[in-house]
Amino acid sequence: MLSYAVRKLLTLIPVMLGVYTLVFVVMQVLPGDPARIRAGPGATAEEIENIRHQLGLDKPVPVQYVLSLQKAVRLDFGRSFRTNLPVLDELKSRYPTTVQLTLAATVIFLSLGLPLGVIAAVKRNSIWDGLAILVSLLGISMPAFWLGLLLIWYFSVRLGWFPTFGFSSPKHVILPAFTLASYGIAYTARYTRSSMLEELMQDYVITARAKGLRERVVLYRHALRNALIPVVTQAALGFGLMLGGAVVVEVVFTVNGVGKLIVDGILYRDYPVVQAAVLLLALNFVLVNLIADIAYGFIDPRVRLR
Amino acid sequence: MGKARREENSQPVTRADAPIAALRPTRSFYSLALAQLLKNKVAVLGGLLVLVEIVVAILAPYLAPFDPVKQDLKSTLLPPLTAGHLMGTDDLGRDMLSRIIYGARISLLVGVAVVGIATVVGVPVGAAAGYSRKLDRWISMGVDTLLAFPGILLALAIVAALGPGLVNVMIAVGIYSMPMYIRVVRAQVLALKEREFAMAARAIGVRETGILFRHILPNCIGPVIVQATINVGTAILSAASLSFLGVGVQPPTPEWGAMLSQSRLYVVTAPHAVTFPGLAIMSVVLGFNLLGDGLRDALDPRFRR
Numbered sequence: 001m002l003s004y005a006v007r008k009l010l011t012l013i014p015v016m017l018g019v020y021t022l023v024f025v026v027m028q029v030l031p032g033d034p035a036r037i038r039a040g041p042g043a044t045a046e047e048i049e050n051i052r053h054q055l056g057l058d059k060p061v062p063v064q065y066v067l068s069l070q071k072a073v074r075l076d077f078g079r080s081f082r083t084n085l086p087v088l089d090e091l092k093s094r095y096p097t098t099v100q101l102t103l104a105a106t107v108i109f110l111s112l113g114l115p116l117g118v119i120a121a122v123k124r125n126s127i128w129d130g131l132a133i134l135v136s137l138l139g140i141s142m143p144a145f146w147l148g149l150l151l152i153w154y155f156s157v158r159l160g161w162f163p164t165f166g167f168s169s170p171k172h173v174i175l176p177a178f179t180l181a182s183y184g185i186a187y188t189a190r191y192t193r194s195s196m197l198e199e200l201m202q203d204y205v206i207t208a209r210a211k212g213l214r215e216r217v218v219l220y221r222h223a224l225r226n227a228l229i230p231v232v233t234q235a236a237l238g239f240g241l242m243l244g245g246a247v248v249v250e251v252v253f254t255v256n257g258v259g260k261l262i263v264d265g266i267l268y269r270d271y272p273v274v275q276a277a278v279l280l281l282a283l284n285f286v287l288v289n290l291i292a293d294i295a296y297g298f299i300d301p302r303v304r305l306r
Numbered sequence: 307m308g309k310a311r312r313e314e315n316s317q318p319v320t321r322a323d324a325p326i327a328a329l330r331p332t333r334s335f336y337s338l339a340l341a342q343l344l345k346n347k348v349a350v351l352g353g354l355l356v357l358v359e360i361v362v363a364i365l366a367p368y369l370a371p372f373d374p375v376k377q378d379l380k381s382t383l384l385p386p387l388t389a390g391h392l393m394g395t396d397d398l399g400r401d402m403l404s405r406i407i408y409g410a411r412i413s414l415l416v417g418v419a420v421v422g423i424a425t426v427v428g429v430p431v432g433a434a435a436g437y438s439r440k441l442d443r444w445i446s447m448g449v450d451t452l453l454a455f456p457g458i459l460l461a462l463a464i465v466a467a468l469g470p471g472l473v474n475v476m477i478a479v480g481i482y483s484m485p486m487y488i489r490v491v492r493a494q495v496l497a498l499k500e501r502e503f504a505m506a507a508r509a510i511g512v513r514e515t516g517i518l519f520r521h522i523l524p525n526c527i528g529p530v531i532v533q534a535t536i537n538v539g540t541a542i543l544s545a546a547s548l549s550f551l552g553v554g555v556q557p558p559t560p561e562w563g564a565m566l567s568q569s570r571l572y573v574v575t576a577p578h579a580v581t582f583p584g585l586a587i588m589s590v591v592l593g594f595n596l597l598g599d600g601l602r603d604a605l606d607p608r609f610r611r
Contacts, residue, residue: 018451022463029467141592143543145550146566146584153573153580244457248547252570262459263551266466278455278463285456 005294012286019282020072024065027275037269038081077276082268087276090261095280097167098257101249102242104177109184110235116185117192118227121200122219132189139186144245148179148252165254176253180245184238191234196227229300236292240285339528342604349600355593363410372401374408374560383576394578397568402579405560406586412561413542413590416476420541421534423480428487429523429530435488436495437518445492449485458482458544465553472561475554479544483537490533494526528605535601539594546587562587 035052036043043051052058055078056067071077077087120132155175156164162175199205200223208218247259254260258277265274333341343349362369371390378399386394386402393402435445452460461482468474498504499522507517546563548554555561557568562583569579 014447015450015454018447019454022451026463026467137592137595138588141539141543141595142588143546143550143563143566143584143591145547145563146580146587149566149570149573149580150584153577157574240456242456244455244459247457247459247462248551251551262462263553266462266553274463274466278459281456281459282454286454 004297078272080273081270087272094258094261098246104173105180105242106239108181113185113188114192116189120193121196136186136190139182145248145252147182151175167255176249180242180249192231195230199223199227233292233296236288240288243281339604343600346600348596352593352596359410359590363414366407366411370404370407372404374404375558386578393582396579402582408560409562416545417538417542419476420479421537424483424487428484429491432488432491433495436492449488452485458547470553470556472555475545475548479541490529491526498522498525532602536598539591543591
């Protein structure tokens with residue numbers, strides 16, 4: 001088991017190196033001269049030259065690549081162009097918000113999506129099944145930012161139940177977390193439904209029924225347990241995807257998380273911040289996926305053998 | 307009893323019915339698939355939604371009652387059904403309905419261009435990965451790298467590098483969509499190249515490239531069509547998200563995501579300006595999703611009735 005986990009962990013190294021390289025290339029292509037942006041408007045040519053030297057931008061690109069990689073490994077991402085604070089500090093202050101938002105969304109999508117999928121499969125072709133199908137279709141097709149705006153309009157503006165922006169109290173969390181969870185609810189309901197339907201067709205279910213077990217035991221103790229195995233991976237994947245979705249939701253609800261940091265960074269051309277924040281979310285994503293992989297191997301021993 | 311229970315619970319499958327289909331040799335695989343698709347009401351609904359968008363996009367100049375970019379600062383944020391504005395006006399007094407109609411052009415263009423970019427690159431690369439172990443290592447690493455970015459983050463980073471604009475959005479979302487095609491084609495080629503018909507072709511001396519192009523790739527068309535159909539919807543959604551964030555298509559272009567981005571400031575006074583562009587995005591994406599699901603069932607012989 002441990003060797004399986006370690007083996008999986010090692011595969012992350014080339015992936016993260018690839019991610020780093022890709023982000024580095026993207027930053028090279030970016031329009032505008034970083035030294036000029038850093039110097040601000042009205043800087044003399046000499047000042048810009050100085051900054052260029054300071055940032056190491058006068059070195060050849062491959063040298064810059066190696067140097068910045070060395071720094072990145074030591075978590076040194078330079079200073080923000082906009083606030084002049086170390087990028088790492090910016091990330092540290094923003095990251096907990098994004099994680100809280102994503103965790104809240106995960107709790108919501110699991111507690112709504114899972115039961116909906118299970119009921120839909122157990123009571124196939126019932127109203128519940130129809131509801132599950134409808135929810136999963138709408139959830140997948142609806143733009144999250146639109147849902148967010150509608151929720152703000154109805155629950156915050158018309159009913160006045162929730163604040164319209166910010167992230168300072170539990171009340172602030174509900175609407176953004178639900179918005180972020182919408183895709184996950186849809187996806188989980190759909191996935192759980194088909195996974196459960198598949199299990200209900202298996203021979204062991206017939207056996208369990210044949211030997212006279214109560215239907216509830218057959219459904220929940222036998223079928224559901226097996227149906228949940230692939231769902232675990234999907235749930236972790238959903239958590240990871242929400243890190244990406246958080247970008248949009250944080251902008252809609254003006255939540256100061258990593259996602260909004262990236263979008264603002266792009267609009268203000270604050271490249272060191274964008275670079276580090278994108279790396280952070282990508283690392284987070286692959287780590288979550290890795291944990292899901294390992295958990296999958298843990299729950300289902302058949303996977304480990306591969 | 308057991309048997310009855312099993313049938314009741316099983317998917318609408320039908321291996322038992324397969325021989326019946328086999329008795330109609332005059333009909334090709336694709337005409338059977340089409341017949342199957344037309345029997346699927348949900349898929350037909352999806353197809354209709356898609357058809358409506360295509361017709362609206364083509365006939366936009368004839369359908370739109372107003373100029374989509376003409377401002378009228380005397381009649382801003384009018385509610386629906388006033389002064390000839392069926393869906394009201396936006397913050398600059400532009401007719402919402404006309405903007406939604408012209409927006410169909412943009413979204414369809416983005417969807418088709420993205421799928422074009424992603425298939426033109428993704429299919430050959432996926433085929434190469436499926437066929438050559440040496441290339442597969444590098445290609446799979448590249449795919450893993452692209453997939454390491456959660457959600458639209460990759461598209462966001464690329465569009466940040468390229469700058470805003472319609473074409474750059476297409477490229478960014480196109481690159482973001484590629485891994486799906488690479489994976490689908492790779493898996494398909496890996497499975498097919500060991501099948502009897504490929505072996506048989508090899509045995510009678512057909513060159514490997516011939517086997518790939520003549521025998522294996524045609525068998526990948528089905529899954530790629532399914533992928534492409536669903537991808538049009540997700541591409542439209544991703545592009546709209548980028549425009550909503552302000553890094554995509556820029557005003558005054560009537561792009562649905564950009565329209566929402568502008569209208570969000572007026573969500574209190576003019577909720578209609580938020581409602582309609584979102585509805586437009588949702589119905590189109592829903593249409594492509596439903597059609598794609600239907601195609602998947604129709605093209606997969608295991609689901610054929």
